[in-house]
Amino acid sequence: MKLTLKIWRQKNARAKGNFETYKMDNVSPKMAFLEMLDALNKRLVEEDKDPVAFDHDCREGICGACGMYINGHPHGPIPAITTCHLSMRYFKEGETIWVEPWRAKSFPVIKDLIVDRTAFDKIQIAGGFISVNTGAAPEANSILIQKKKSDDAFDSAICIGCGACVAACKNASAMLFVSAKITQFALLPQGRIEAKERVRAMVEKMDEVGFGNCSNTGACEAECPKQIKLISIARLNREFYKAF
């Protein structure tokens, strides 16, 4: 395949970025999107040019490191996958592809397609845990949990912390991300004990680091590679009201 790439290049956080155009020949439809970028970078390095910087690691959709805005969608136009799982077979011969970093005040651009997502860690540090010391845990089967509740907790616990929800939201809201953790723990008896402190601390931090409020649009749910449901934001709100 022949393709034209329009990639956001930005030297560092202070620099003014712009789109650069790259022509790609010989792209195999069996390549993954990031492998196509690897091929571009190989060419750039061989020409002694600065390769495109982007975050990536596991390349199998679970670490949450990769994330770029492709043709106006976080992780590209195909639902429920991460950028590393996006196959080139979804693009057409001769297509122009626009590639940008996540855009949100709380995710400042570091270089090119790499953004700083430590704001997410800060929210988790504020309260995304159950306070139990190593060695103090009761025998695992002494905590009985309804299968349905446990399964539902799992469905929220699978959030990979990639930030697509924030990038998709016109308010740059992190509520889907926060609600995933809140929901996981709210559904489990282990998590109920400090539920009030947790939700207050996480929401307070979420506001402090500059994420916006939920816009009720549902773009986050539509773009989430792990299909975390919007209803978890409703649960976050309920947990939050109950905490006062």
Add this chain to the structure above:
Amino acid sequence: MGKLNSKIPEGPLATKWTKYKASVKLVNPANKKKLEIIVIGTGLSGAGASSALGELGYSVKTFCYQDSPRRAHSVAAQGGINAAKNYQNDGDSTFRLFYDMIKGGDFRAREANVYRAAEVSNEVIDHYTALGVPFARDYGGTLDTRSFGGVQVSRTFYSKGQTGQQCLLGAYSSLNRQIKKGNVTMFPRREMLDIVLIDGKARGIIVRNLLTGEIERHSAHAVVLATGGYGTIYYLSTLAVNSNASAAWKAHKKGALFANPSFIQIHPTCVPQLNEFQAKLTLMSESLRNDGRVWVPKTKGDIRPANEIPEEERDYFLERRYPTFGNLVPRDVASRAAKERCDAGFGIGETGLAVNLDFRDSIKKQGKDIIESKYGNLFDMYKTITGIDSYIEPMRIYPAGHYTMGGLWVDYELMTTIPGLYAIGEANFSDHGANRLGAASLMQTSGDGYFILPNTISNYLADEIRVPKISTDKPEFEETEKAVLERLNKFISIKGKQTAASFHKRLGKIMWDYCGMVRNEEGLKKALVLIKELKDEFWRDLNVPGEFSELNQELEKAGRVADYFELSELLVNDALDRKESCGAHFREEYQTADGEALRNDEEFAYVAAWEYAGEGKPHILHKEELTFNEVEMKVRSYK
């Protein structure tokens, strides 16, 4: 260097750990705060150790190369985590788990360490459950288990196909709690470039801030490496593409012995290579072999679509060769059998390097719904990558490099041969012998981090309480930093034509071809020549654009590949030294008449621990003889 002292406690196997804990030196709570510990890596062992040490009151500094500790590669483990809970009443016990691991490892692991790993496995499950890890449950609310990889009991706890992710997020949450309390300081996006020794003891590290390129010095009373394995030495593997051996290799060059480097597990069920720019090979969980049948056509070069090949023209080669275990033989056996068929010309697909994993019969028998409920997410992932619907046609799979049983040599206390330097999780060599059993890695790495290291490290630190905070202005820090900078400058000043990744890819091909699933003396010797040539070319023709004082991903890669060149030479030499076939290490010269591995317990029942002797000099081999008092060394048979 003297004789290796594994420091295994006296007494019966079952009471060694309890006795050790009861007699180990402790550090007074008031002194713990003054003691600093550096932990490198935030996978299950690193995040676990950091949180447990923080809870105890030590001052912990934790480092990872990712932007967040939550992305460490433990996150990608799929199948499950073993524990000897015996919840199924199927005869499981600590001893049976220990025995399965010793046997699965082909009698090349240390009895005392393996027994302890089995012993703490139950505490690991208790702890993760308390942390809110949503393991699968039965309708009555109790935890569910499944059977996994070459054993006859059901002891594997799981969270669908994402057990590693769920455990890691649990460990990440406990780490966050200690960060909030101020007991752990987190340093993400840092790569360890060397270790600093003062008077022979590990006292600090030199790291590069990957965002700014700044070189930083950090000191501590002890250093813990939780840096994972080196499976990316094959370039294409199931590992995260940035996983690397550099931290362990730097420690090795400073005096830590490297044990059994050639013991690398090749996982049988991975998505085959699809294009020349392929960056990794995605694992398809081993659990699929519970219901999938592995086959190739009986006729060479049969290019008909799988579904058009009639039953009598299919060779279910695992069922044929291993009637007792069939498709459920251990990973090393399954991988070699697939390679044997493909090498003989029966492989499928454009490359001929793939075999079928077929669910047709299971779907017919159990219904699509049941298969979907068990493996839905794996079928989805396969379809995402390949575009193929495996409910209709078979998956295509091929083995790929996966897990390194070898690693830094450690004693019973998980200390390397450098005083004050520890290695935990996949970074050490201790528990899996020559082959790791499925779901035993999450178990071992979590046990090391949460329950073992926090108990053993006090034995060393108790004697360090009078050592004040170590200044990073000391000449040892100065010298180490200077050497690090020189090396970084060297990469940048070569100004050749080729990328680090292209060298890595070629090195990986050499390793895969000559030191992969099957090895022989001729091939290994050839590999040494090829590696040397490629290494010279690397130092002549590498190109790293940009500077080291800025974000520079090409520079990061160059350092890792340079270390892989050195490690690969050691790996091949270790494979040459071991003139037997055991576990994942299969030497063609040493096999039975029907093609099975031929172990040589008389001459090779030892851990090969290699000492670095200096640039360009051959490594020195130290042997730790393995003695088995509780189990009989049997021939591993799955026929």
